[in-house]
Amino acid sequence: MEPTNTEAPEYFHRVVDCQWACPAHTPVPEYIRMIAEGRHADAYMVNWKSNVFPGVLGRTCDRPCEPACRRGRVEAEPVAICRLKRVAADNKGDVSARMPGPAAQKNGYRVACVGAGPASLTVARDLAPLGYEVVVYDGDHRAGGMIRSQIPRFRLPESVIDEEVGWITALGPEMRLGQQVDSLKALLDMDYDAIFVGTGAPRGRDLNVPGREEARANIHIGIDWLSSVSFGHIEKIGRRVIVLGGGNTAMDCCRTSRRLGGADVKVIVRSGFDEMKASPWEKEDAMHEGIPILNFLAPKAFTHENGRLTGVVFEAMGWQTDAGGRRKLLPTGEPDQHFECDDVLVAIGQENAFPWIERDIGLDFDEWGMPVVDPVTFQSTNPKVFFGGDAAFGPKNIIWAVAHGHEAAVSIDRWRRGQDVRLRPPPGVTLVSQKMGIHEWSYENDISNDERRKVPLLETKKALADVKAEVELGFDRPLSLAEAHRCLNCDVQTVFAAPLCIECDACMDVCPTDCITFTANGAEEDLRSRLKAPAENLEQPLYVSGALKTGRVMVKDEDVCLHCGLCAERCPTGAWDMQKFLLEMTHAGGGAQCQAR
Numbered sequence: 001m002e003p004t005n006t007e008a009p010e011y012f013h014r015v016v017d018c019q020w021a022c023p024a025h026t027p028v029p030e031y032i033r034m035i036a037e038g039r040h041a042d043a044y045m046v047n048w049k050s051n052v053f054p055g056v057l058g059r060t061c062d063r064p065c066e067p068a069c070r071r072g073r074v075e076a077e078p079v080a081i082c083r084l085k086r087v088a089a090d091n092k093g094d095v096s097a098r099m100p101g102p103a104a105q106k107n108g109y110r111v112a113c114v115g116a117g118p119a120s121l122t123v124a125r126d127l128a129p130l131g132y133e134v135v136v137y138d139g140d141h142r143a144g145g146m147i148r149s150q151i152p153r154f155r156l157p158e159s160v161i162d163e164e165v166g167w168i169t170a171l172g173p174e175m176r177l178g179q180q181v182d183s184l185k186a187l188l189d190m191d192y193d194a195i196f197v198g199t200g201a202p203r204g205r206d207l208n209v210p211g212r213e214e215a216r217a218n219i220h221i222g223i224d225w226l227s228s229v230s231f232g233h234i235e236k237i238g239r240r241v242i243v244l245g246g247g248n249t250a251m252d253c254c255r256t257s258r259r260l261g262g263a264d265v266k267v268i269v270r271s272g273f274d275e276m277k278a279s280p281w282e283k284e285d286a287m288h289e290g291i292p293i294l295n296f297l298a299p300k301a302f303t304h305e306n307g308r309l310t311g312v313v314f315e316a317m318g319w320q321t322d323a324g325g326r327r328k329l330l331p332t333g334e335p336d337q338h339f340e341c342d343d344v345l346v347a348i349g350q351e352n353a354f355p356w357i358e359r360d361i362g363l364d365f366d367e368w369g370m371p372v373v374d375p376v377t378f379q380s381t382n383p384k385v386f387f388g389g390d391a392a393f394g395p396k397n398i399i400w401a402v403a404h405g406h407e408a409a410v411s412i413d414r415w416r417r418g419q420d421v422r423l424r425p426p427p428g429v430t431l432v433s434q435k436m437g438i439h440e441w442s443y444e445n446d447i448s449n450d451e452r453r454k455v456p457l458l459e460t461k462k463a464l465a466d467v468k469a470e471v472e473l474g475f476d477r478p479l480s481l482a483e484a485h486r487c488l489n490c491d492v493q494t495v496f497a498a499p500l501c502i503e504c505d506a507c508m509d510v511c512p513t514d515c516i517t518f519t520a521n522g523a524e525e526d527l528r529s530r531l532k533a534p535a536e537n538l539e540q541p542l543y544v545s546g547a548l549k550t551g552r553v554m555v556k557d558e559d560v561c562l563h564c565g566l567c568a569e570r571c572p573t574g575a576w577d578m579q580k581f582l583l584e585m586t587h588a589g590g591g592a593q594c595q596a597r
Contacts, residue, residue: 001524003546003553006495009429012581014541015558016491018081021068023403025427025585026050028065028081029491033443035087036484041095043088048099048167050585051085052122052402053147055160058086059472060151062248062279062397070488070562077452079486080475087480089160100129102172107131109416112192113173114181117145118398119198119389121165122405124173126588127412134173135192139180143169146200146390147398149227150249152256153468184357184385194384194412197357197371198405201350201390207244211302215309215344219302222253222347229256229467238342240264242312244299245347246276251283253345254291259467265291266339270298270317271329285471289460296329300336302344311340350395370394377421378408386412409588425586434492434578435568441578443489445565447512453483490563493581496554498545500575503552507567507576508532513560516567521553531557 005011014020018028026047034043047054061082069078109132113120116138124134142148143165147156169175181187187195204221206212212219218238222245228234241262243254246269257265267286269276273295276283283293297314304310316334319327352370357363363382364372371380373387380387388404390396411421434442456473457463463471475483508516514533521527527542528535535542540559547553568576 001521001527001542001544001553003498004541004544006493006543009427009583011541012431012491012493013427013583015493015561016581016583017068017070018065018079018490019583021064022051023064023400024051024406025403025583026065027491027582027584029487029489030582031088032079032081032084032484032487033489035084035480036444036487040088040091041093041098044092044095045098047085047088051399052125052168052405053118053164053398054085055089055164056147056156057398058082058084058089059156059160060147061085061399064397064399070490071486073560074447074488074562075449075451080452080455080483083455083472083475084480084484087475087484090474091477091480099167100171102170103129103131105131106133109133109193110135110191111412112137112187112190112195114184114187114195114197115145115199115389115391116140116143116175116177117198117200117389117401118147119200119391119401119405119408120145120196121168122402123196123198123388123409123412125168125171126406126409128168128171128173130413130589132413135176136173137176137179137181139178141178143175143177145198146223149230150223150252151230152226152252153230154255154259154463154466154471155252157468157470182356184363185361188361188382188384192384193416194386196405196408196412197385197387197391198389198401199391201352201395203351203353204249204346205349205351207299207346207348209299209301211304214307215302215304217307218309218342219344219346222249222345223350225345226252226256229260234260236261238262240341241266241343241345242339242341243267243345243347244312245269245349246271246278246293247347247349248278248282249350250345250347251278251286253347254286255289256467257343257345258289258291258464262343266341267291267293268297268299268312268314268339269293269295272296272319288457289464296332297337298329298331303338309341309344311338312344313338350390352391352394376407376424377411378404379411379415379421383415406585406587413588425590427586428582428584430582431493431495431579432582434580441492441565443492443578443580444485445489445492445563445578446485447488447562447564450482450486452486453479488562488564491581492563492565492578494543494556494561494563494565494567495577495579496543496545496556497575497577498548498554500573501545501548501554502573502575503548503550504572506570506572510566510570512564512566513562515557515559515561517555518548518552519555520551521547527555528557531555533557533560535559 031043072078389401535557543556545554
């Protein structure tokens with residue numbers, strides 16, 4: 001193998017697994033260290049620059065960073081990264097003086113954002129300070145999109161939404177709320193230089209089985225029902241409720257139902273428990289509140305009497321292998337089951353709805369009715385129109401919408417400047433030694449086992465009595481400090497200087513995970529099999545040095561390295577050093593030079 005090019009930003013970025021997994025590439029270990037030092041305002045601003053909604057995401061993020069966390073390789077549970085983000089938000093104090101204000105001078109460009117959800121608000125956040133005149137349209141009278149309409153208040157208080165949406169509206173975008181856009185062609189005919197579509201996936205899928213029409217008064221589409229609850233239009237539901245679906249929306253529906261009078265609430269899912277799309281913690285929260293989840297049952301018909309819903313008939317399902325060896329969910333032939341109920345909430349998925357986008361404006365759609373969007377630039381086939389969030393590629397989480405908004409803002413800025421939109425501004429990168437003495441580092445490198453702290457919850461009886469009472473109470477200072485110290489500082493990199501190495505193998509001997517090997521070079525597949533501990537995770541790179549004096553090379557498996565620094569402490573020549581790697585994504589208006597992605 002060729003020596004590893006550690007000067008390429010992507011190399012050490014991949015090693016910071018949590019940041020690499022985050023769609024917005026938030027520098028996670030950096031802000032966790034700040035929390036450990038009591039610098040909550042600094043930690044909040046690191047998050048705000050990257051993910052825009054720290055308080056919102058600290059309560060609702062789908063946490064792609066946590067399965068990637070290296071702490072999960074030492075013990076069962078990763079660091080509670082998401083809930084530490086909330087700690088920064090809850091303890092930041094007044095940061096208004098640190099927030100940017102409206103641009104002192106406009107640059108002459110006008111951008112329309114359709115929808116006031118997280119993707120559009122991110123575009124406005126990035127472009128308004130550059131002098132763009134940003135106009136945000138939304139049919140609702142309050143900004144926030146699905147953050148405000150579909151996430152229950154017991155998970156996300158309205159005050160948090162108001163504050164973080166407020167930081168963006170304070171930048172000066174014109175908020176045309178209560179104004180639904182009914183024609184993209186009409187918008188294109190106005191004097192906008194670019195249009196961003198961030199309308200989400202606003203249509204819940206229906207279930208057309210026998211009895212649907214006759215019992216429609218008590219069968220509700222999940223996301224529409226949640227919106228009605230959020231805006232105060234619905235305040236009660238029947239005593240017996242069935243929720244159909246296995247995603248996070250279904251979990252929100254069942255938990256909301258318990259708070260609005262549903263004493264007997266069931267979630268019934270076509271698939272198995274492990275195949276449900278809901279996050280594991282969302283399922284746990286529902287079951288904690290006494291809501292059973294029944295699996296392998298597919299709705300077959302709604303029963304009704306005199307126009308009133310009486311229940312749902314279900315067909316038993318099971319995994320079977322077809323003639324081609326493919327695993328499929330098929331009926332088992334067991335007797336149907338009937339469950340009585342007063343109301344049904346249908347939460348079986350969401351779809352995009354673009355009836356307001358004409359088909360003769362140079363904007364192509366694919367066979368599924370989705371706009372054809374470039375996954376790098378977020379530009380459609382009409383070069384003035386950009387998409388992001390659920391409107392671009394279908395339903396995902398808020399953090400994905402934020403990431404899309406950042407990239408779309410970069411593209412819009414480059415498009416209006418007559419620059420190639422496929423060239424992206426490179427990230428800002430620093431790599432600084434953490435050495436303070438022979439065996440002293442400026443970061444904590446303890447790797448002892450330490451169980452994940454549980455977030456305290458409001459007493460169940462009180463939680464179920466109030467649809468707006470926040471269930472998770474958040475970490476207090478002692479708990480947040482203890483949880484922050486579980487971080488293994490995977491952004492503090494082991495950096496190897498081959499000319500200083502005397503091949504004493506001391507680093508290899510002291511390594512607690514056997515991730516360092518001195519051996520003859522070879523092809524990657526061959527090297528991975530010959531290491532002290534075979535490197536089986538192909539997603540993580542090998543750190544390979546140049547040829548040493550004996551002709552051998554140093555090979556380190558980045559997958560199992562814990563960044564403990566013992567190799568650097570043991571090395572007699574200083575060939576190993578611990579250097580903090582900080583990568584910050586460059587947003588619209590930044591980056592003197594750009595690179596293809």
